[in-house]
Structures are given as structure tokens and as C-alpha cells.
Amino acid sequence: MPVKTGSISLNTHGNTDISDITKELRRLVAESGLTSGTLTVFCASSTSGLTTVEFEPGAVADLKRMFEELVSSKKDYAHNATWDDGNGHSHMRASLLGPSLTIPFVEKSLTLGTWQQVVYVDFDIRPRRRELVVQMVGE
């Protein structure tokens, strides 16, 4: 059973910047030549994470606010004393959300809901160039 590995490159703005990567994932599934299996998206970063959400401006704004309320950017973090880079809250939000997401695909199509988009959330505090690993295992 083959393994196919691709990637997604994107420029992010930081501060809980939320990017819809659903279209790129669908393209990678279509190009893989596989019919069914699981797709894993992974961010090789400790200041960002992945989840799904209905990607509309209201829910996107709510998501940003939720992370500020759960893990405040205004508090002190011991991590900041280590590197003096001021993104301690970014690290905590990333650990809470998690760096990977696994989604089944069937008949060459991701099994996402109609109102469900895959989003990459960059919690870092400055613009970044990011590369996500996308791996499909199937047949």
C-alpha cells in the first residue's frame, strides 16, 4: 500500500492567523492516485496547530477570541524568560490545539462536512513562511 507525501506552503501573518487549507488538501488527494485511506496534515512547529471550523468571518473571529480568553497573550510566561521572544502564549496555544489532524478519504474525496473546513492556525507573533507536511496512506 503506497504512501504519498506532499506539502503546503503558506505565508501567515501571526497572532492566531487562521488559514483555510481545504482546497490544497483536496488537490493533494486528487493528485495522489489513491482511492481511499487516511490523510494526515502536520505542522513542524511549536507555535501553530490544526483543526476544523466553519470558515466564515464570524466563526474565525470567535476562534481568535476563544484562544485569547483561554490562554491570554497579556500574562507572563516562563518561556519568554528563556528566549526573550514574547511568544510564550503562542507555544501554549499550539500545545493545546495540537500539531496534527487525520482525515479519512473515500472515492478520492475527503470525508469533510459541507460546512467544515480544515484550518491552519498560526499563533506566533510575527509573519512566518510555513510549510505543512501532508501524508496519505492508502490504496
Place this chain on the structure above:
Amino acid sequence: MPVKTGSISLNTHGNTDISDITKELRRLVAESGLTSGTLTVFCASSTSGLTTVEFEPGAVADLKRMFEELVSSKKDYAHNATWDDGNGHSHMRASLLGPSLTIPFVEKSLTLGTWQQVVYVDFDIRPRRRELVVQMVGE
């Protein structure tokens, strides 16, 4: 290496309704014909999620309370203004918990702990008919 895809249908009551789906998952593994591999459960929904918990009434009640405390149903959400459907908090809780869970199976058996059940958590605010995708990749 084969891929086997099944599903679980269930009726949920909404408002952080927590359903134990462990027995159905064990049945799907047994019926798959596979000996070892990974099972992925995925909900094609942006208002529900998956995790594990010791499924006893106390922990189930605690889980409902935890989500209410982390992401209050009493606050205003920008998502509600978009659709006027009042489930903005459901979307946020679902994004926080995540829509998928991956569990290894070995010798035709899920590697769950004795006091660990797989639960589907429906955060939406009304009863729903739900279908979960269950996919096994292995040998």
C-alpha cells in the same frame, strides 16, 4: 495493504451530549478482517468532536461542565450573527476538541485502556442524526 471504511450512525440530543461508541468501534475492527493497524474515527461536522474518557456518570457530568466553563454558552459569538442559529459556542468547542481520533489496533483488538472509552461529543443545540466515518488501515 487494505483500507476498510465503515460508519456509525447515532441520534444525539445536543448540548454537549456524550455518547460511548466503543462497542461499535470494537465490532468494526472485528468485522474488518484486519489484524493490526490504525483506526481513525472522524465526524464530518463542525459542531461535534471526539475524545476518550472513563465513561461513568460522574466524569460525563464533569466533561459537560468543563466545556461550559471553558467556552460559555452564555456569551455572544460573532458566528451567531452570521446564521442567527445560536450555536456559536458549539462551533468553538468542536474546534477546540477536534474532529478526529486515531487508535492503534493489535491482534484484532483496539489498544484502549480498561477504564478508557471512546466518546462522541455533540455540542450542537438540538437533536441531530449523525454519521461518523470509521476507517482502518492495516494488514
Place this chain on the structure above:
Amino acid sequence: MPVKTGSISLNTHGNTDISDITKELRRLVAESGLTSGTLTVFCASSTSGLTTVEFEPGAVADLKRMFEELVSSKKDYAHNATWDDGNGHSHMRASLLGPSLTIPFVEKSLTLGTWQQVVYVDFDIRPRRRELVVQMVGE
């Protein structure tokens, strides 16, 4: 396509004890004989979880504090009335964080970032002997 299953044994101290298991995971990938695929780490426990973090003392301390702030050990939990074991908050933190983590590997190497370590977080309130399941599916 082969499936390879290994394990990691570790002694934990409890109370959100955070262990870096990256080296053991890299060793299991190297020993698997597989070139590329996905690795899943799973804890067969309802009082512990897995994520990634930059494993340095500051971020580790921040992570412990974050979980105490999100899910307080000082509150009452209905689970405690069931077993009288005082670890209701441990169960809730575990359900929130999640019991599994999936990471792609390519050219016999996990696709982790330089400052990103895989950590096992034991939320239970006493020292435990733990065994994690590590499964690789690939080619």
C-alpha cells in the same frame, strides 16, 4: 504495506508530569525498517495525554500552569464521588488534550521541527508505570 507496533515504558511522577519521548520515537522509526508512513502514539489511559512542545524548562512550567488554570485541581468533580480517588481534574485534562498523536515520517525520519518535541503528559495524582503504544503504518 507493513504495520510495525512498538511500545515505550516510562515511570511518571504525576500531577502534570511532562516527559520528552522524542528520542524513543526516533529510535522506533529507525528500527522499524520502514522508509515513510505515519506514526501514531497512543496512551491506553484516561488520565494522560500527548502533544508537542518546545521542551525547555520555561515552556514545561508554562504548560503545567496552563492546565491548572484551564482545569483547576482545586474544584469539586463528580468523578471523585464515584471512586473517591481525587483525580477528577486529571480525567478532564486528559480528555481535553487527547490520547493520541499522529506524525508523518519520511526518509526514515520524523517530520518534527527543530524546536518541537513530543511529550507525554501524565495528569494523574500519583507516580505511575506507563506503557505507550507506538504504531507505524507505511512502506
